[in-house]
Amino acid sequence: MNILQINASAKRQGSESTRLANAITGRLRAADPSAEVVTRDLASAPMPVLDDAALGALFTPAAERSAEQAARVALDDAAIAEIQAADVMVLGVPMYNFGVPAQLKNWIDAISRAQVTFRYTEKGPQGLLLGKKVYVALTRGGRYRDTPADSQVPYLKTVLAFLGMDDVQFVYAEGLAMGADVAAEALASAGREIEQLAA
Known part of the structure; x- marks a missing residue:
């Protein structure tokens, strides 16, 4: 099993979403010790924004790209x-201003490429990243699960x-800014849920 872990927090250290993503990956590896893990930390190695230069590079035929375009x-x-290459993906996703972090959006833009990871057919769009299990660790300062304020889950x-x-x-840890007791219980609850994964 190949596991891809994406840490989307802007924090390089002390991120609860990363900690929960690490716990999920650890639980999966406990169930399958032979699993290989690739971790992409978007705080330490952010994907560049999809801007005019990037679009120009992507839409220029490979043989005609400049060295700068090819590198992009x-x-x-x-x-x-x-x-x-991944069989399983683990995402650590904090809520920033009711949405996903910009770092994660940039990564999603990077992997969303027509004719490679999706294509349009006569019947509509067809995803090409098939057969993968995805776990998402969500951390929020408040409580937004199943409310109109939660734009993260529908988007993802x-x-x-x-x-x-x-x-x-999805694994939720909510109310992390609502006092130490609430935060501790939220993280404990998420931890118990993670312990049941792949059980």
């Missing part, structure tokens, strides 16, 4: 290769399914 496309190619479900990944399990 190679960054996305590496991210795509990682997700293509939509974009992951668009790419072919519709087997997604």
Whole structure:
């Protein structure tokens, strides 16, 4: 089993979403000690934003790209290769201002490439990243699960399914800014849920 862990927090240290993602990966490795893990930390190695220069590079035929364009496309190619090789993906995702971190959006833009990870057909879009299990550790300062204020889960479900990944399990740790007792219980509850994964 190949596991790809994506840490989306802007924090290089002390991130609860990363800690929970690490716990999920650890639980999966306990169930399958032979599992290989690739970790991409978007705080220490962020993906560049999809801007005009990046679009120009992506839409220039490979043989005609400048060295700078080729280097830019190679960054996305590496991210795509990682997700293509993964059997399981673990995402650590904090909530920033009711959405996903910009770091994660940039990574999603990097791996979303027509004719490579999705394609359009006469029947509509078809995801090409098939047969993958996805675990998402969500951390929030408040409590937003199953409310209109939670834009993260609908977005992630939509974009992951668009790419072919519709087997997604969410682990929530909410109320982390609502006092030490609430935070401790939220993290403990998430930890108990993680212990039941792959059991």
